[in-house]
Amino acid sequence: MVVSEVFGKTESGEVVIKYSFKNSNGLELDVISFGATFVSLKCPDRNGKIDDVVLGYDNLEDYLSNPPYFGATIGRVANRIANGKFSLDGKEYHLDINDPPNSLHGGWIGFNKHNWKGVVKDDTAVKFTYISPDGDEGYPGELTAHITFTLTDNNEVKLNYEATTKAPTILNLTSHGYFNLAGQLVFYCLLLTGLYVRWTMMFLDHIAQINANTYLPTNDVQIPTGEKCSVSSPNSAFDFIKPKRIGQDIAEVPGGGYDNNYCLPAESKECCAEVYHPPSGRVVKVFTDQPGVQFYTANGLDGISGKGGVLYHKYGAFCLEAQNYPDAINQPNFPSPILRPGEIYKQKTVYKFDVK
DSSP states (O other), X not given: OEEEEEEEEOTXXXXXXXXXXXXXXXXXXXXXXXXXXXXXXXXXXXXXXXXXXXXXXXXXXXXXXXXTOTTEEEOSBOSEEGGGEEEETTEEEEOOOSBTTBEXXXXXXXXGGSBOEEEEETTTEEEEEEEEOTTGGXXXXXXXXXXXXXXXXXXXXXXXXXXXXXXXXXXXXXXXXXXXXXXXXXHHHHHHTTOHHHHHHHHHTOEEEEOOSEEOOBOTTSOBOSOOEETTSSSGGGOOSSOEETTSSGGGSTTSSOEEEEEOOTTOOSOOEEEEOTTTOEEEEEEESSSEEEEEOOTTOEEEEOGGGOEEETTSOBEEEEESOTTGGGOTTSOOOEEOTTOOEEEEEEEEEEEO
């Protein structure tokens, strides 16, 4: 069952709706129409205790800003485009440089900054629609994008994306959820007692496994070099083929944490990534039809105030963002992000929650 209510209004007076799902196992999901954003995901631990496992805010005002993109749908193009420019069919396009010297996550006013139209489907899903005009943030072609959120009784949060365009364009959609399987209540209690260091250690003790033999190394401004690198090179820091603590090798990662795209096996229906929190027993498994998944350890969080007034710091969460390779339009060896009239962009990603 899906229940809807007003979450607030944008500065221009648009009404933002919150949609609340609950399945037969007690899993609860809240999403809002602004940015097609999921704002809460409450799931039980091995003892049946329910807690919120995603970072975010308590009110719309903070989501209107939302510098870290907590829970938001990202588009037109997720991740970075080098120098904010690309060529398509012989014409060069220039995008907003919102992450100098690059364009990031669709520009200053990406899909996360728009109020999508939501429609409840079959009492278990909500379908959001946004029509992006020709020239939106510099991207060509009028684009109609849909994302459907579904909560199943198998504890799956399903994200189904579709899009069509009236002129050739580029597209790479994803969802930017920040997860911490320890739960918000633990976060809140530890920060109230000043034990931030302990909280960081608890996050780094999550056990991660990523089904990828290669990843995309990047330059000093986070643009892929164009090559695929073995996860065992130059050392084992990027190797999550076998489960290991997120914090085990994080000190060896350039830039102070993980923010890299892992190259997934083609057309694999297997779980592409799994993260386990031993103290609570919570597990999340990710399935996708995309060629890559961006693994990010919230290296950029700097004490931003979130739910309950707690301050979210570096290593406060992880993201597993299913997507095409970053800067694919400028990298001839990467899967093409081009969408043309008459074609339908489709993407499926599933987050499945469990305990052990």
